[in-house]
Amino acid sequence: MVLAQLGGTITRAIQQMSNATIIDEKVLNECLNEINRALLNADVQFQLVRNMQNNIKRIVNIDDLAAGHNKRRIIQQAIFNELCNMLDPGKPSFTPKKGKTSVIMFVGLQGSGKTTTCTKYAYYHQKKGWKPALVCADTFRAGAFDQLKQNATKAKIPFYGSYTESDPVKIAVEGVDTFKKENCDLIIVDTSGRHKQEAALFEEMRQVSEATKPDLIVFVMDSSIGQAAFDQAQAFKQSVPVGAVIVTKMDGHAKGGGALSAVAATKSPVIFIGTGEHMDEFEVFDVKPFVSRLLGMGDWSGFMDKIHEVVPKDQQPELLQKLSEGNFTLRIMYEQFQNILKMGPIGQGQEKESQAKIKRYMTMMDSMTNEELDSSNPKIMNDSRIMRIARGSGRQVREVMEMLEEYKRLAKIWSKMKGLKIPTRGDMNMRSRNMNAQHMSRVLPPQMLKQIGGMGGLQNLMKQMGSGKDMMGMFGGGES
Ligand SMILES: Nc1nc2c(ncn2[C@@H]2O[C@H](COP(=O)(O)OP(=O)(O)OP(=O)(O)O)[C@@H](O)[C@H]2O)c(=O)[nH]1
Numbered sequence: 001m002v003l004a005q006l007g008g009t010i011t012r013a014i015q016q017m018s019n020a021t022i023i024d025e026k027v028l029n030e031c032l033n034e035i036n037r038a039l040l041n042a043d044v045q046f047q048l049v050r051n052m053q054n055n056i057k058r059i060v061n062i063d064d065l066a067a068g069h070n071k072r073r074i075i076q077q078a079i080f081n082e083l084c085n086m087l088d089p090g091k092p093s094f095t096p097k098k099g100k101t102s103v104i105m106f107v108g109l110q111g112s113g114k115t116t117t118c119t120k121y122a123y124y125h126q127k128k129g130w131k132p133a134l135v136c137a138d139t140f141r142a143g144a145f146d147q148l149k150q151n152a153t154k155a156k157i158p159f160y161g162s163y164t165e166s167d168p169v170k171i172a173v174e175g176v177d178t179f180k181k182e183n184c185d186l187i188i189v190d191t192s193g194r195h196k197q198e199a200a201l202f203e204e205m206r207q208v209s210e211a212t213k214p215d216l217i218v219f220v221m222d223s224s225i226g227q228a229a230f231d232q233a234q235a236f237k238q239s240v241p242v243g244a245v246i247v248t249k250m251d252g253h254a255k256g257g258g259a260l261s262a263v264a265a266t267k268s269p270v271i272f273i274g275t276g277e278h279m280d281e282f283e284v285f286d287v288k289p290f291v292s293r294l295l296g297m298g299d300w301s302g303f304m305d306k307i308h309e310v311v312p313k314d315q316q317p318e319l320l321q322k323l324s325e326g327n328f329t330l331r332i333m334y335e336q337f338q339n340i341l342k343m344g345p346i347g348q349g350q351e352k353e354s355q356a357k358i359k360r361y362m363t364m365m366d367s368m369t370n371e372e373l374d375s376s377n378p379k380i381m382n383d384s385r386i387m388r389i390a391r392g393s394g395r396q397v398r399e400v401m402e403m404l405e406e407y408k409r410l411a412k413i414w415s416k417m418k419g420l421k422i423p424t425r426g427d428m429n430m431r432s433r434n435m436n437a438q439h440m441s442r443v444l445p446p447q448m449l450k451q452i453g454g455m456g457g458l459q460n461l462m463k464q465m466g467s468g469k470d471m472m473g474m475f476g477g478g479e480s
Pocket residue numbers: 108109110111112113114115116117138141144147191192193194248249250251252273274275276277
């Protein structure tokens with residue numbers, strides 16, 4: 001995903017700026033210009049980028065920066081907030097309720113992935129115990145009904161459509177009525193994405209919308225359409241009251257910035273993103289984790305980095321010993337995953353998705369040999385091993401590679417623990433006091449403190465990890 005590049009460029013720009021000895025207006029401008037270029041390259045609309053720059057300049061007080069405060073954090077925070085604001089229209093979209101009938105109409109240009117997305121949306125809810133149903137109101141494209149029928153059959157979702165009826169309004173109304181009678185709680189209406197004339201397409205959408213009175217209209221947009229995103233989204237919004245956006249094909253080479261433009265144009269939030277052609281390649285979209293990821297601040301990563309919190313106390317010394325030797329193996333990662341899953345279902349949304357991901361990763365690791373699991377050298381994972389693991393676990397090569405990337409990322413974080421002197425009992429007594437970063441900094445070996453990024457880095461790390469108490473747990477402080 002090119003989005004990762006965008007995140008990288010932004011992070012580098014901030015890094016470069018914070019390396020400068022004196023931060024003045026000029027240095028800040030250079031940094032913001034670099035960020036602007038990155039955003040424009042990622043297809044974010046020009047006006048949005050401009051507004052963002054102005055807002056950041058208003059928020060960031062150059063004198064504060066010059067006074068030696070943590071410049072990087074101040075600017076990163078301002079950028080984070082601005083990107084979140086861009087993606088957050090300020091009001092949530094209509095959220096259907098299980099057991100209560102809702103009609104959701106999908107609109108979008110042909111090829112945007114609308115039909116696929118309708119099925120993914122239905123399937124996502126079906127898995128959670130809803131009773132969804134699909135209505136094909138696209139009578140323009142021959143084959144549209146067949147496509148929907150095929151998808152729906154595969155997912156065992158009831159569907160409605162017609163090979164002979166040419167009036168989309170009639171089909172939509174009949175379909176919605178039928179499924180209301182059948183007590184379906186999520187009636188999804190797929191509409192046409194093309195017409196001989198654009199005006200006719202929008203007119204048809206208006207009529208379907210008026211006749212079926214949907215609770216929510218979802219605009220589906222292909223993330224690879226680039227700078228055209230804003231205008232396209234706006235055109236739809238002007239015709240029907242779009243209330244939410246789903247951005248598709250985020251797995252490809254799309255730059256993703258179009259998502260920001262679509263939100264701005266429709267004043268509606270992105271609710272899901274499509275990340276592949278398969279039915280389950282569909283993710284709930286949360287603004288903050290998305291932007292964190294964009295800026296390399298971690299969301300899923302944040303979740304993962306907390307794994308120490310779930311290490312049972314009796315295993316902590318052993319784990320710590322291994323880590324202090326610099327051996328973060330795939331087996332250790334596997335064991336930590338088991339600990340996380342033992343905690344049972346936690347929370348909703350992002351965290352739930354993370355758990356599903358962990359399960360996928362574990363299935364892949366189940367297809368690994370002992371040698372692979374116990375090696376701390378990622379280089380042994382050559383192509384043929386990766387392919388074997390993918391075959392063995394029924395997952396795609398790309399997924400195995402993603403899992404290995406995650407392992408490498410974690411190994412890098414944990415490698416900071418290498419050479420760590422395990423605190424003595426005397427140090428441990430400090431736990432009884434209210435542990436804070438100051439205390440921690442005295443307990444830690446100076447070399448390690450430096451690696452973490454000094455006091456500032458330590459404070460951040462502690463915040464990320466929850467509390468000083470947990471942190472001590474991680475460093476071998478058992479309850480005894
Ligand atoms: N890689 C990837 N492909 C997707 C995604 N969503 C949809 N597609 C593919 O995009 C193509 C177009 O999707 P459709 O669902 O047929 O498009 P549509 O917008 O419904 O088109 P009409 O029914 O003609 O309006 C298909 O090949 C889908 O498999 C996604 O998130 N990622």
